[in-house]
Amino acid sequence: xxxxxxxxARTKSIVLDVPGWAGHRAGQHVDVRLTAEDGYQAQRSYSxxxxxxxxxxxxxxxxxxxxxxxxxxxxxxxxGDELELRGPIGDYLVWEETLxxxxxxxxxxxxxxxxxxxxxxxxxxxxAVPLRVLYSSRSLPDVIYxxxxxxxxxxxxxxxxxxxxxxxxxxxDGYARRVDLPLLAEVAFPSDERPLxxxxxxxxxxxxxxxxxxxLGHDPSKIRTERFGATGA
Amino acid sequence: MAISRGFRGRRRTDVDPAxxxxxxxxxxxxxxxxxxxxxxxxxxxWTFEIRGAVDEPRSWSWDEFLALPSQTPTADIHCVxxxxxxxxxxxxxxxxxxxxxxETAAEYVLAFCDGxxxxxxxxxxxxxxxxxxxxxYEGAPLDPEHGGPARLLVPHLYFWKSAKWVRGLxxxxxxxxxxxxxxxxxxxxxxxxxxxxxxx
Numbered sequence: 001x002x003x004x005x006x007x008x009a010r011t012k013s014i015v016l017d018v019p020g021w022a023g024h025r026a027g028q029h030v031d032v033r034l035t036a037e038d039g040y041q042a043q044r045s046y047s048x049x050x051x052x053x054x055x056x057x058x059x060x061x062x063x064x065x066x067x068x069x070x071x072x073x074x075x076x077x078x079x080g081d082e083l084e085l086r087g088p089i090g091d092y093l094v095w096e097e098t099l100x101x102x103x104x105x106x107x108x109x110x111x112x113x114x115x116x117x118x119x120x121x122x123x124x125x126x127x128a129v130p131l132r133v134l135y136s137s138r139s140l141p142d143v144i145y146x147x148x149x150x151x152x153x154x155x156x157x158x159x160x161x162x163x164x165x166x167x168x169x170x171x172x173d174g175y176a177r178r179v180d181l182p183l184l185a186e187v188a189f190p191s192d193e194r195p196l197x198x199x200x201x202x203x204x205x206x207x208x209x210x211x212x213x214x215x216l217g218h219d220p221s222k223i224r225t226e227r228f229g230a231t232g233a
Numbered sequence: 234m235a236i237s238r239g240f241r242g243r244r245r246t247d248v249d250p251a252x253x254x255x256x257x258x259x260x261x262x263x264x265x266x267x268x269x270x271x272x273x274x275x276x277x278x279w280t281f282e283i284r285g286a287v288d289e290p291r292s293w294s295w296d297e298f299l300a301l302p303s304q305t306p307t308a309d310i311h312c313v314x315x316x317x318x319x320x321x322x323x324x325x326x327x328x329x330x331x332x333x334x335x336e337t338a339a340e341y342v343l344a345f346c347d348g349x350x351x352x353x354x355x356x357x358x359x360x361x362x363x364x365x366x367x368x369x370y371e372g373a374p375l376d377p378e379h380g381g382p383a384r385l386l387v388p389h390l391y392f393w394k395s396a397k398w399v400r401g402l403x404x405x406x407x408x409x410x411x412x413x414x415x416x417x418x419x420x421x422x423x424x425x426x427x428x429x430x431x432x433x
Contacts (some may be wrong), residue, residue, distance in 0.1 A: 033256075034237040042242050045314055068243045068258065076239045084235055089430055092268060092416040145371035163244050203265045207378060220270045221349055230262030 001081045007060060007144045011110060013049060013073045016057040018085065020024045023052055026121035027094040027114045027198070030059065030087030034069055044069040047200075047226075049086060051120035057085075060144060062110040093198065093226050095121070101129035101196055102189045106179070106209050108136045108201025112144050112146040114226065115200055119149075123156050133160040134187050136179050136205065139167035161187055179205065191217035200226040248319070252309055254424035257317040258407070264316055265378045268412065272347035272398050273377060281331070281366065281383070282401030285343075287337035292401075295382070299368070301326045306365055308388035311424040323386055325367030328359045328402070339404035343411060344385050347398040352411035353420070354387065354394055356404065363389060366399060391422035391429070 026048075033043040036120065041042065050058035063074040078084070095118040103122070105115045112135055122131060137143045153160045163175035163183065175183060175189040189195040197218065199209050206227045214220050262398045276295040283291040287374040293301070305324050311317045314429030343353050360365065367386040368375055375381035387394045393413045414420050427433060 008416050034240045034242070035235065036240050036242050037236055040242050040244060041256070041313060042240075042258060072237070078238075079240055082235050083237070089419055090389045092413075180360075203378070207265075207271060220272070223270050225267060225269055227265050227267060230264045 001077065001079060001083050002056070004077065010074075010144055011060055011062045011144055013058050013060045014073060014077065014083070016059065016083065016085070018057050019174070021057060024048055024057070024088035025091075025094045025096060026051055026117040028088035028090050028117075029114070030057070030061070030085045030089060032069060032073070033084040033086065034072060034088075035084070038153065042068050045089070047117070049113045049116050049135060051117055051124050053124035054120065055123065060110065060113045060116075068141070093200070093224055095196075095198060096131065097125055097127050098124075102193050103129050103131045103199040104188055104195045105133045105210070106136075106197065106199045106201075107134070108179070108205035108209075109138075109142070109200030110144060111199075111205070111226065111228070113200070115198060116124065116145055116148075117131060118198065119152060119158070119160075123152065123158075130189070130193075131158060132187060132189065133158065134163065134183075135160065136163045136165060136201070139164055140172070142170050179209050181212045181215060184209065185216060188218070189215060193221060194219065197223045198225075199223065202229045203227045252319060253317055254311055255427050256429075257311055257315055257424065260316045260318060262316075263318060263379065264312065264314070266312065266314055266393075267378075267397065269348055271377050274321050274347050274382070274398070276382060279382060280400065283335060283404070284401060285403035285405055286337055286339040287404050291331070291335070297384070298326065300368075301330055304365060304389075306367075306386065308386070310388050311415070312419065313391040313393055313429050314425075317387065317424075321388075322371050323365065323367040324369035324372075325365035325383070325386060327362065328364040328366065329362065331366065331402070332360065335404075337404050339406055341405045343403045343405055343407045343409050344396040344399050345401055345403060346396050347400055350396055350398065350412050351409075352385075352392070352394050352396045353414055354411055355408075355421075358390065358403070359385075359387060363387065387431060389423075391419075391424050393418065394422055 002017040005013040046059045049060040152158045298307040368383040385396040385399045
């Protein structure tokens with residue numbers, strides 16, 4: 001483990017130097033396994049936040065207070081500690097330029113992590129595929145990769161839009177509501193352009209967004225999703 | 234096996250460890266994992282089919298399906314994303330009932346679903362009281378997010394084999410990989426052998 005970076009109050013990026021890493025594709029994940037002194041083990045999956053071109057493996061982990069692995073990774077882990085990884089895993093929630101576009105990335109909360117890998121990959125390969133990004137957070141301090149995403153917007157000209165659902169700072173010029181049908185109608189590519197869409201986030205967010213796009217006429221087979229968390233019931 | 238410095242873990246003392254496969258943790262929640270949008274097929278358009286290498290294909294409408302004899306299995310379920318949930322209660326039709334009297338030499342089934350999802354299983358893993366097509370969960374109609382109106386229930390394998398929104402079983406002589414089986418996951422998926430990914 002090479003470095004820890006504070007992203008928000010609840011999330012940290014873990015920069016890993018993985019000997020023999022065979023490379024990954026943007027959107028894949030790894031399994032992290034922790035072992036206690038008595039042999040007890042716990043493992044969880046985390047999306048890779050870095051692009052294949054970055055040359056290192058970054059995991060961005062959100063601390064779940066009731067969790068078992070994320071509190072350790074965000075509060076206990078120190079530079080120089082070793083971490084047992086398995087991966088990369090998953091060949092479905094992956095974007096590569098050969099898959100084309102237009103490309104629409106929609107993230108909710110820490111669901112932005114695999115999308116950030118895709119964005120870094122998009123920039124690294126100099127892709128000309130039309131791209132739009134919509135990222136929903138509770139408030140500005142909850143926005144992960146805030147400076148980097150703004151920079152991608154300003155310097156690389158990427159169309160990255162933010163919505164803050166609970167609290168907006170004075171002078172906020174982004175969206176200020178949950179991702180709903182009118183917002184999707186405004187931000188998404190028209191369905192007849194047959195965009196390829198990736199949606200990652202909490203279950204309710206992904207259900208609403210994916211369902212909304214289908215309602216707007218988007219082909220369900222071109223919408224790839226990754227959900228986390230339980231149903232409300 | 235490297236020790237993770239300072240890691241103690243949160244062991245549950247209220248769970249019989251013999252019921253939890255290796256690498257799994259027990260949750261009271263019911264997480265949702267799906268590869269795409271949740272389909273909402275009207276029940277009037279819903280059918281369940283047995284097709285493929287059979288002497289005669291079969292099909293049931295929703296009402297006909299509900300009229301079939303049902304069972305109420307209680308099972309522990311294990312998701313490849315590491316969570317397990319104990320004592321889940323379902324109502325559904327045993328696959329034995331659906332295949333009763335079907336003549337086939339097939340050794341595999343491919344479950345097919347609304348939304349294009351598929352998963353493959355050996356025929357012997359869905360017969361002999363091991364699999365159901367479930368339409369109620371904990372006494373209520375199965376939520377669309379969890380696979381309603383009906384999902385396959387094959388609790389002895391990782392839960393991606395319990396295909397959501399299932400619309401039928403195709404009996405096959407050959408073993409055709411399903412959706413996750415093509416995208417890097419294990420072909421069989423026994424949680425007790427931790428067969429999560431290709432090559433396990």
